[in-house]
Amino acid sequence: MKGKIVKLLTLLMVASLFLAACGGGATEAPAPAEPAEPAAPAEPAETEASEEPAQPAMEEQTVVIGFTSSLTGSQEVSSKRQVNGFNLWMEQVNEAGGVTLSDGTVVKFEAHTYDDESNAERVQELYTRLITEDNADFLISPYSSGLTSAASIVAEQNGKVMITTGAADDDTYKTGNTSLFQLYTPASLYMSSTVDMLKELDPEAKIALVHESDKFSTSVAEGIKPYLEANNFEIVLEEGYASDTADFGPIVNKISGSGATVLLGGGHYNDGTALARAIYDRNIGLKFVYLLVAPADTKFPELGDAALGVATSSQWELAATHNEAEASNLGVEWFGPSGEEFATAYEAAYGDPPTYHVAGGYAAGLVLQKAIIDADSVDPEAVKAALNAMDIMTFYGGTKFDTSEEAHGLQIAHKMVVAQWQKNEAGEFERVIIAPADVATADPLYAPSAP
Amino acid sequence: MQQLSLLLASLPDGILLGFVYGLAAMGLTLIWGVMNVINLSHGPIIALGMFGTFFLFIRMGINPYIGLIPVAGLGLLIGIVIYFVAVHRVINAPHLSSLLATFSVNMIIIGLGTAAFTTSPYNVDFNMGSFRLGSTTILGTRLIAALIAVLFTGGLYLFLYKTRPGRYIRAVTNNRAAAELMGVPSTRILALSFGLGTMLAAVSGALIATFFPFNILSGGSYELKSFVIGVLGGLGNPIGALLGGLILGVLEGIIPAFLETSWVPVIEFALFVVILLVRPKGLFGAK
Numbered sequence: 001m002k003g004k005i006v007k008l009l010t011l012l013m014v015a016s017l018f019l020a021a022c023g024g025g026a027t028e029a030p031a032p033a034e035p036a037e038p039a040a041p042a043e044p045a046e047t048e049a050s051e052e053p054a055q056p057a058m059e060e061q062t063v064v065i066g067f068t069s070s071l072t073g074s075q076e077v078s079s080k081r082q083v084n085g086f087n088l089w090m091e092q093v094n095e096a097g098g099v100t101l102s103d104g105t106v107v108k109f110e111a112h113t114y115d116d117e118s119n120a121e122r123v124q125e126l127y128t129r130l131i132t133e134d135n136a137d138f139l140i141s142p143y144s145s146g147l148t149s150a151a152s153i154v155a156e157q158n159g160k161v162m163i164t165t166g167a168a169d170d171d172t173y174k175t176g177n178t179s180l181f182q183l184y185t186p187a188s189l190y191m192s193s194t195v196d197m198l199k200e201l202d203p204e205a206k207i208a209l210v211h212e213s214d215k216f217s218t219s220v221a222e223g224i225k226p227y228l229e230a231n232n233f234e235i236v237l238e239e240g241y242a243s244d245t246a247d248f249g250p251i252v253n254k255i256s257g258s259g260a261t262v263l264l265g266g267g268h269y270n271d272g273t274a275l276a277r278a279i280y281d282r283n284i285g286l287k288f289v290y291l292l293v294a295p296a297d298t299k300f301p302e303l304g305d306a307a308l309g310v311a312t313s314s315q316w317e318l319a320a321t322h323n324e325a326e327a328s329n330l331g332v333e334w335f336g337p338s339g340e341e342f343a344t345a346y347e348a349a350y351g352d353p354p355t356y357h358v359a360g361g362y363a364a365g366l367v368l369q370k371a372i373i374d375a376d377s378v379d380p381e382a383v384k385a386a387l388n389a390m391d392i393m394t395f396y397g398g399t400k401f402d403t404s405e406e407a408h409g410l411q412i413a414h415k416m417v418v419a420q421w422q423k424n425e426a427g428e429f430e431r432v433i434i435a436p437a438d439v440a441t442a443d444p445l446y447a448p449s450a451p
Numbered sequence: 452m453q454q455l456s457l458l459l460a461s462l463p464d465g466i467l468l469g470f471v472y473g474l475a476a477m478g479l480t481l482i483w484g485v486m487n488v489i490n491l492s493h494g495p496i497i498a499l500g501m502f503g504t505f506f507l508f509i510r511m512g513i514n515p516y517i518g519l520i521p522v523a524g525l526g527l528l529i530g531i532v533i534y535f536v537a538v539h540r541v542i543n544a545p546h547l548s549s550l551l552a553t554f555s556v557n558m559i560i561i562g563l564g565t566a567a568f569t570t571s572p573y574n575v576d577f578n579m580g581s582f583r584l585g586s587t588t589i590l591g592t593r594l595i596a597a598l599i600a601v602l603f604t605g606g607l608y609l610f611l612y613k614t615r616p617g618r619y620i621r622a623v624t625n626n627r628a629a630a631e632l633m634g635v636p637s638t639r640i641l642a643l644s645f646g647l648g649t650m651l652a653a654v655s656g657a658l659i660a661t662f663f664p665f666n667i668l669s670g671g672s673y674e675l676k677s678f679v680i681g682v683l684g685g686l687g688n689p690i691g692a693l694l695g696g697l698i699l700g701v702l703e704g705i706i707p708a709f710l711e712t713s714w715v716p717v718i719e720f721a722l723f724v725v726i727l728l729v730r731p732k733g734l735f736g737a738k
Contacts, residue, residue: 075669213713220573242713244672246663247468250707250715253460257586270572275662281581281662282588296546303664304576 001256006303010037030408032283049302057102059100063378065090065345065368067153068126070125070143073118074243076358077269077297079143082166085352085361087111093369100375104244108364110205116142120150127154136160137378140364143357144268145169145187153181163368164409169219173402173410180409181387181401183363185416187216188223190313194290195227197326197435200286201446204234208260210251210275212267217292221265236260245271248278251299256284258342266291266312273303280306283399287447295421296356301429309445311420311434316359317434318343320439327393332413339395363396420445454708460587461704465528469587469700470597471658473693474678475673477604478633478651484687485624487546488538491553494674495560496649499657500526501665502564505573515577515661516595526653530646538645539638564667572664579661594659603654604693607647611689620644624687679723685733694735 066423070079092110093099098108112134116128119203123142130136131154139155141148141164148167155162164172164180168187173180198205207228211217218240228235234273237258241251252275255263263279263286266272274296279289280303290310294300295312299305321339328334337345342362347353354362368383370392391400398413416434424444432442475497482490500522507518537556541548579591611617619640622630632636656670663669677692680699684691699719706715726733 071564072570074570076569239711240713241711242716245712246665246669246672247463247464249468249701250461250704252714253457253464254707254712257457257460270666273572275573277664281590281592283581284588299571302576303574306576342472380495 007060009415015394029380040448046214050087059104060108061378062110063137063372064109064135065109065140065365066113066127066130066134066140068114068116068123068130068142068147070147073116073117074268074270075118075142075144075147077299078166078355079118079292081297081355082143082361083113083356084364085346085354085358085366087133087351087361088342088346088358089362089365089369091349091364099369099372100371101378107372107378108150112136112420116147116338118144118147120134120147123150124154124256127151131155131158131160138163138368138383140361140368141165141167143167143217144214145172146214149215152177155179159273159380161380161387163364165364166357167216169216170223170407170410171215173407176405176408179365179384182409182411183367183396183399183414184315184411185313185414186223187219189418190292191290193416193435194264194313195224195231195233197418197444198233198288199231201444202261202348205287206234206258206260208237208239208255208258208263209235210237210239210241210263210265211292212243212265212271214243214267215265217265220292224264241267241271243267243271246274247318248275249282250281252278252284255279255286256282256305261286262288262290262303264290266294266300268292269294269297273300277303277306278308287321288444290418292411294356295431296419298352298355298431301421307419307421307429308423311418311444313416314419314433315356315414315416317356317419317431317433318353319441321395322393322397323395325415328392330398332398333392334394335392336394342395363394363399366394367392368398422424456586457680458705459585461708462476462556462595462701463584463587463589463704465594465700465702465704466563466697467597467700468703468706469697470693471655472676472680472699473684473696474600474603474651474658474671475655476677476684476692476696477607477689478648478655479674479677480681480684480686480692481651481689482645482648483618483681484689486641487537488541488542488549488553489546490645490648491550491674492533492560492647493652494672495557495564496526496529497656497659497670497673498564498665498667499529499560499670500653501660501669501729502568502573502667503653504660505575506573508577513656515575516599519599519657522657523650523654526650527646529653530649531642533649534645534733535643539641543665552669559689564724568667570668572666573660573708574664577661590662590722592661596661599658600655600693603651604689607651607663607689608648615645616640620647635648653710676719679719681733682723682726683729683734685735688733688735691733691735695733698734 069083070076094108098106100106108146139160139162139390143166145167149172152172163178165183168184170188171188209221211221272291272393291312295310296314301307324334371383375388388403400413402410402412417433419431420434422432424430433440434444479493481511503522504515508515537552541552578594581588581590619635680695684695
């Protein structure tokens, strides 16, 4: 009997670990590849090439865009938003008649997508399927650096152009890839605006650098350390935590014991909300809390007062959206709808204001569209060449890719802002921009009052 | 010195959390003790308890501690239903059958839960304040959760030792065939035991929801902790489960004082393997 119990427990351990690993994979087999359908129709956007067709369309060609999304698992919240943004772009461009090439071919777009369950193994399996069985012409990355890193290997092996969005890690672009093109500001530059702001606000601040131990968050933390040190900030605590951490009590006690006055860190949505709540519950007297990703979501204020004062870097904010005049001043080409047009269309389709994850998803489609227009072809090599030569501005910001062998595809033109949750006069939460100063909409809330 | 201060700050947190871990593990170990079934639907039941608190408090405005009563009632009912639907027919089959049966229930609950609630986190914005003892901050929600866990343990003890159904449960645990010969309705007692186990899981989930954000997958980590605790305290021994929970809670308080927090699960599961190898009946033995 004893032997049976030991065997049973061993079996049980394996089964449990499998259960944990599959992360609630309620869908064992991938759903059939069907065109993704946006939730609701949206206003058509202007598409340069479709405005004035040179001649009647001779042929309609459908370009298949493949990607996975995290409908379940830890990346669900941000991933769904990213996909919503992409779907909005696809709906708009198809409704506007697609992209017309100079030979009269009308290019329309169709998305093939699967649920990756926020699981890197699933991502590799599904991207292979998208390429070999669904015959995807171009790829969009999944959400998050970890999943994108997994997908990028498959894309590169098969020579498929992949526009990466929702993936800021720098390292993926430093491995000799030639088919990846990043839209996000790289992770190593994520916190630089925040540090610049801290220099003005409190040069004596003591920093706790506490982050999720995943690819993206570690990359952000490693990237900002030299900049903090160069600006004479003291890093009193540096620590990583597992992605599935629920109890942040010991970590918050460590932050408190370190004498830190500012917390820079976090990771993604689920851990970020738990960490913000733990900091609030213990009221350890931090003057400023900055977390990655989680505070950028419109759901974040569901934490109640734990959300107050929490800041984050944002790839895009409507209040600081980029515009044609800015492009003109910089001498770069403007492309696509304005930020207001994009936001209005998104709210009409999905019912809530767009976050930067939505904007990133939309921009992925927009950049691919522009590359096809510039290439005047859907040939992957021509599109790749157009992406390499691209230097444009959209409502989402600058888009230009590093074309060196050392870091091919790394984004070099996009800039971020720092946003913070504050309360307006009516006592409602609103996300305001606190840095850089030239686009700030409010003063930073520094050392918020205790709960 | 800083380590000592951190230890003093984190230890009470760990102890208080340990009581709740113990309560969750008690549900698992009770079912194993009575019918030799490892309930792999334990984690999702804990998550359902969390959602119980969320909907009762956020949607209906019911205090989470009052809400424990309906959560416990529903937990008991769900357990009885699971027993008759998935467990009863395989109760005498090899262990693998019941393992797979409860694993199927686990997948069904997670699938339905994902469809209904998605996997994005939910937060119960509920605060019972806090107070400081030196460098230690004691959160009201954790203190009350620990007290409730102790109350439930005491209640379970009284139920098992002072009531007729409780005596029946112990009789079935000791020798089901003999109990049946004595007129004990074993099927009903087994269903009741399974229900009590899931009730304890649901209540622990409801308590955890008062201090951590959660989603439908959150029960998985507490299920794993419950296995470790069950092995520490001795599978089938409810009081041992509470003590095992305390040990795990204390470990979670102590380890971060000396190592990075990411070492906590490594050490916990290393301990699991060591106990299985060295003392498979658990530190406090099985009854």
